[in-house]
């Protein structure tokens with residue numbers, strides 16, 4: 001079968017992706033990116049795709065990492081998004097199943113290096129790369145695909161702040177102006193019209209979701225906000241680091257980034273935008289001996305005359321009708337284990353024993369609502385699909 005015949009064959013089946021002959025690898029047939037041995041199996045795979053009715057071609061950059069693989073897991077049940085491109089760095093050339101055996105049943109293209117990626121076959125991209133690398137990669141992409149960037153590279157509007165906190169100059173300052181900060185429940189309308197969304201960090205997501213509605217209604221003081229936050233180790237990514245060895249993180253917890261964690265400016269940017277004046281916070285993250293999960297315990301002063309009931313009512317009304325943010329019944333304590341593997345944020349507010357103060361607890365799965373789940377929520381909006389498409393996973397328990 002010639003290339004032309006192949007193309008005609010693909011048009012007959014009227015589905016994506018088009019059959020491609022992999023560059024430099026001789027004549028092989030590729031359907032949904034995976035090598036197949038004969039036109040008959042091409043036909044079978046094509047029919048499978050047609051039956052799946054997926055219409056949006058998605059690229060996952062950094063599929064061999066934790067957030068990238070979580071995107072792959074979530075998209076397995078997505079009604080409209082199908083993966084046509086996956087990239088890796090050290091693991092380029094490998095299949096997703098060989099790098100992540102829990103994904104072995106996924107019929108997907110092998111991962112390629114970004115320099116070998118064919119972006120003509122994608123309508124949307126999830127960029128799951130380390131910050132710094134991301135700016136260069138996104139700057140170099142062809143115009144067209146919508147992009148959700150999971151890294152921190154486009155989150156801070158002020159590029160000088162980026163340089164200060166990330167220790168390197170911003171290398172795509174012109175694109176920064178076009179990026180929309182993607183805290184879905186807060187910026188839904190802007191996200192719908194964006195082409196580049198900066199997905200929030202995991203800590204900033206768990207912190208801003210409860211604080212934004214309270215600050216908006218001026219129910220808490222903007223001073224003395226104290227945040228004690230805890231993260232599972234997957235928050236640090238899959239790359240091997242001595243500090244993340246089992247022996248270093250098990251059977252104990254420790255604080256890190258005290259007074260200088262790079263999520264501080266992101267949290268302060270979001271809270272200052274809400275209040276229209278400069279908000280500063282005390283933020284201390286901790287590493288917990290668990291693979292995923294995040295809790296933020298936030299200590300605030302209530303505004304003059306405000307009661308704990310006012311805070312509770314405001315949170316309940318702000319998130320009434322929201323599928324992924326739940327204010328628990330009064331007195332119920334949010335647990336990270338109750339949101340594991342899901343896109344939920346559970347929160348609640350408690351009176352402190354010191355009059356006038358309140359304690360807010362917010363939990364998420366750092367890899368889902370804190371990263372890939374929220375990223376998918378955002379891309380659903382950007383592509384005009386229901387926000388919950390592919391995200392209706394119940395939490396894993398135990």
Ligand SMILES: NC(=O)C1=CN([C@@H]2O[C@H](COP(=O)(O)OP(=O)(O)OC[C@H]3O[C@@H](n4cnc5c(N)ncnc54)[C@H](OP(=O)(O)O)[C@@H]3O)[C@@H](O)[C@H]2O)C=CC1
Nearest residue numbers: 062064065066067088089090091129131151235237238371
């Ligand atoms: N983990 C989390 O909970 C959260 C992470 N994030 C952010 O999401 C992004 C991804 O994080 P995560 O998945 O945890 O990270 P991982 O370290 O697990 O994965 C990083 C991915 O990027 C690839 N990669 C690394 N360096 C390069 C490079 N120079 N060029 C091209 N590809 C490269 C890796 O490929 P290979 O493995 O093949 O070398 C891998 O696929 C980061 O910016 C992170 O800060 C955001 C919110 C939460």
Ligand SMILES: CC(=O)N[C@@H](CCC(=O)OP(=O)(O)O)C(=O)O
Nearest residue numbers: 150151152201202231232235236
């Ligand atoms: C446990 C752990 O190390 N967590 C990471 C934060 C998670 C994350 O990846 O945040 P960004 O998207 O902003 O990079 C950290 O503290 O740097």
